[in-house]
Amino acid sequence: MGQRRQRIGFLWVVLLLAGCCLAIRLYAIQVAGNWQWARKAVNQRSDGLALYRQRGAILDYQGRPLTGRDHQTYLAVFPPLLTAEERKALTPLLAAHHIRMDAHTPVTIASPGADLLRFVAERPMAGVTFCTIPLRYGIHPLAHHLLGYVHPATGEGIAGLEAVYDEFLASDRRIKLAVMTDARQRPIPGLGWRYQKETGGRPVGNLVLTLDFTLQSKVEKLLDEAGVAKGAVVLMEVGTGKLRALASRPVFDPYRPLLALNDPDRSLQNRALAAYPPGGLWRLVMAAAALERGQFHPDQVFIGETAAGPGLITLTQAFAYGARPVFQEVASVLGMEPVVAMAQACGLGTATLGFPGEETGFLPPPDAVDAGASVFSSAAPVTVTPVQIAALLQVIAGDGVYYPPSVVEGLQGEDGTGLSSVTGPGRRVLTAATVAALRKMLAATVLYGTGQKAQIRQEASGVDGMVLAGYRSEQPVFHSWFAGYAPAHAPRLVGVVLLEDEPGGAERAAALFAALMESCLPLL
Numbered sequence: 001m002g003q004r005r006q007r008i009g010f011l012w013v014v015l016l017l018a019g020c021c022l023a024i025r026l027y028a029i030q031v032a033g034n035w036q037w038a039r040k041a042v043n044q045r046s047d048g049l050a051l052y053r054q055r056g057a058i059l060d061y062q063g064r065p066l067t068g069r070d071h072q073t074y075l076a077v078f079p080p081l082l083t084a085e086e087r088k089a090l091t092p093l094l095a096a097h098h099i100r101m102d103a104h105t106p107v108t109i110a111s112p113g114a115d116l117l118r119f120v121a122e123r124p125m126a127g128v129t130f131c132t133i134p135l136r137y138g139i140h141p142l143a144h145h146l147l148g149y150v151h152p153a154t155g156e157g158i159a160g161l162e163a164v165y166d167e168f169l170a171s172d173r174r175i176k177l178a179v180m181t182d183a184r185q186r187p188i189p190g191l192g193w194r195y196q197k198e199t200g201g202r203p204v205g206n207l208v209l210t211l212d213f214t215l216q217s218k219v220e221k222l223l224d225e226a227g228v229a230k231g232a233v234v235l236m237e238v239g240t241g242k243l244r245a246l247a248s249r250p251v252f253d254p255y256r257p258l259l260a261l262n263d264p265d266r267s268l269q270n271r272a273l274a275a276y277p278p279g280g281l282w283r284l285v286m287a288a289a290a291l292e293r294g295q296f297h298p299d300q301v302f303i304g305e306t307a308a309g310p311g312l313i314t315l316t317q318a319f320a321y322g323a324r325p326v327f328q329e330v331a332s333v334l335g336m337e338p339v340v341a342m343a344q345a346c347g348l349g350t351a352t353l354g355f356p357g358e359e360t361g362f363l364p365p366p367d368a369v370d371a372g373a374s375v376f377s378s379a380a381p382v383t384v385t386p387v388q389i390a391a392l393l394q395v396i397a398g399d400g401v402y403y404p405p406s407v408v409e410g411l412q413g414e415d416g417t418g419l420s421s422v423t424g425p426g427r428r429v430l431t432a433a434t435v436a437a438l439r440k441m442l443a444a445t446v447l448y449g450t451g452q453k454a455q456i457r458q459e460a461s462g463v464d465g466m467v468l469a470g471y472r473s474e475q476p477v478f479h480s481w482f483a484g485y486a487p488a489h490a491p492r493l494v495g496v497v498l499l500e501d502e503p504g505g506a507e508r509a510a511a512l513f514a515a516l517m518e519s520c521l522p523l524l
Contacts, residue, residue: 048176048196049076049106051133053155056169056204058147058162060213061242061409063416066142068134074108075120076177081127090128093119106177129193131177141220141251143211145270146407149254159257159268161207161408164355168411171204173197206416208409210242214523219245222519226512230500232271233512235520236390238491241403241426243387245520246272275359275383276498280322280450280465280506281481282382284392287319287441289342290330291434298437302326319441320449322464337366345402345429347391348384352405361385389483390496393462396438397491400430443488446510451482453510456518460486464506477501482509486517492524493517 051074058067077094079087079102091101093116097109108131109116120128137144148160157166178196219233228249235245252260252267260267290296296315304313304323318326331339340363343349349363361383387405395402403426412418430438442461445451451464462484469477480499485491495516497509 048178049078049108050174050176051108051131052175054171054173054175054197054204055136055150055155056171056414057206059206059208060211060216061208062213063208064213066147066209066211066213067136070135070139071132072110072135074110074131074133075112075116076106076108076129076131078106078127078179079103081179081181082125086125086127089119131193137254141247143216143246144251144254145248145272146246147254149257152255160355165207168205169207170202172202173204204414206412206414208412210244210407210409211246212244215245215520216247218519218523219247219516222512222515223247223249226515228499228512230265230271231502232386232498233516234272234386234390234496235516236394236405236494238394238397238485238494239403241391241394241405243405243407244493246387246407248272270357271498271500272386273353273355273358275361275385276479276500277467277469278382278384278389278465279467279479279481281384281389281463281483282465283319283322283327284438284463285343285346285348286327286330286334286339287315288430288434288438289338290334291437292342292430293334293338295333296330298440302329316441316444320444322450336364340364340366346395347402347404348388352385352387352391353407359385361388386496386498389481390494393483393485393494393496395429396435396442397485397494400428400432400435401426402429442484446484450506451484451510453507454482454484454514456486456514458486458517458521459488460484460514460517461488462510462513464510466506469501478503478505480504480506480509482506482513484513486521493521
């Protein structure tokens, strides 16, 4: 009897455990895994067409997309959902687009002709629909040189930020167009066409930049309206060193970059990161070094050229008028060592962003004999980039603190969370007294000096420069600069304009700077 009870008890335990296992399994299938099984069931009765490979978005600092903003409409044809009569009628129309009708393979047509569109409009078919595919880059230029481009076939980042952050942006997920069908491959009424994202695989990440979409769009528009053929514009936020806009001309087609390889105007080059002789801008570095060492003061008097002709002129006035003899005299007293040291402290001569293709510029050795040769001449070896010049002006506008230029705010997950910043701290370069003196010089340049074309309602300060770059057909070729900030008494935005091969000279660069500041300051 005891053995019998033991066996019955054991049987009850087994049955209880089996019941628990069954309950857990039913819960997993009907509750926990309900969505997965439902999705598999839907996928079993859906026909899909892979449209594009998913790639992480590039966003501005407020989360607005810089990529994928525009879309292109395609005509999608699903032959299995067509009747024999419909396939027969569509075959010659698709052949006109060099597409061969296959009984099982869906196809897309990027630019359907008028005959095909008319046929589809007059005869709705279950297996034909329109779909949209996001364009990686906009129809109009938007920081093309900074963003770079991807390989048209593999989607791999080839240039710019697309290449630098390719491992983070890339994904093997695909987006497809699907239609729900029954067992006989007939569309299910009410479900219609829908976009589906492949599950699993490598997730995408988003790249967040310091750029401001509104400011970047405004800069691009103003460059086009001004007809700038070759040049660059940089806008930098005062007090942070963050780039809010960066544009280069001429632009290239990011979908067909190979066409630009043999372009004589070097449209693939990002001129905002290319090095050029600074011309008259170099006097800003010399003035900063002279004031910081205490060997000169703003009201020190020299003999030089004024607006009325030769006469007595202060250092501030000499700066405003771009008086070369005065700065050659200053250079002979200073020597090159303190000037080069000041340039290095303000970020000149180094790769500021660290991107492929970015030029470092060049500073002469500290023991160079003629420190004044670099003031206006292209014969001296000094070269700087527009981004470096923006950082230099930011030191003065930012109360003497140098902030390394930055264009990447950080990285975030696909869901928009987990932003990790990559910006760096600033360091003091100039004393308050030197900053105050330099601000007066920059204000005087715009008020009554060589930069009067940069005058705006909000008041601006800046410095201009023009340098002879060479000759073409015995005609001189000039590069022109204007760099400054606004408003003059409470700086918020630094702007740098470089015009390559510009016959209008520094005055045109100053006028473009004024237009940029007038348009962009109200948007901050």
